[in-house]
Amino acid sequence: MIETWLQPLPHGINLSCRAAGERGQPVLMFLHGFPEAAFVWDELLQHFAARGYRCVAPNLRGFEQSSRPADAKDYRAKFLVQDIAALIATEGGELECLVAHDWGGAVAWGVANQLPQLARRLAIVNSPHPGTFLRELQRNTRQQQASAYMNFLVRPDAEALLREDGYRRLLGFFEHPAWMTEDLRRRYIEVWDASLEGGCNYYRASPLRPGSADAVTLPREMLTVDIPTLVLWAMDDIALGPELVEGLDEYVSRLTLEKVPGATHWIIHERPAFVAQRLEAFLAR
Incomplete structure (x- = not known):
């Protein structure tokens, strides 16, 4: 059974x-991504709850019913x-594992770097x-071209364009897969009806996109992760090329x-x- 609630935070x-x-x-x-x-x-919450874990998945700020600041700088x-x-902190402190995908992973990499005491493990x-x-x-x-969609999502009219033709562009992100049932499509559309502005503001707030990234430098101390880390990488990702996992061990000292x-x-x-099985194996080490 999935419980839902709105969690106020001190800030x-x-x-x-x-x-x-x-x-x-x-x-x-568990931290989700866009869109x-x-x-x-x-499914993973219920899988691991049956194995003795407390499993929590927040909607990140800007998504679903979470707070949606209007200013892109707040993302x-x-x-x-x-x-x-x-x-x-509301869940009692240190996590057994922080699990994340897509934009959720961007947040999780930051948590693991800046506040490693908050999680025993990281799974990306x-x-x-x-x-x-x-x-x-x-x-x-190739990665510049694959990430070109980011420069669409920062446009001031991005949200209006994404809503056109019954969210045609957003549904196209998924490449019309067999797993997209009518019920799942409905759930996605309910989220998008609530807000797209928050999700687009993640891209507006980030300098890591084609063109803007040329002027960025990141000091090494902002990049290292020293907790045990599993990176599960689907190799047919058309937006994120396989080169992105090359050299990861230069930054992640305890990498699987x-x-x-x-x-x-x-x-x-x-x-x-499969994702549940690989995460379960990682947690058992």
């Missing part, structure tokens, strides 16, 4: 959350990390490490990298049982 942000499992059990926290929402983790990384740190699913992402945006034409042929960016929908 004035509210996060709408989904959870399964009893309080007091080891906590797993998704916390419900994408429901800078430091504020997103602050939200998750505060939410972890197709979310580029900022060091390798910056490198590829600056040097790799698993490449998954034949899976796309949407591996959580495509192969949820």
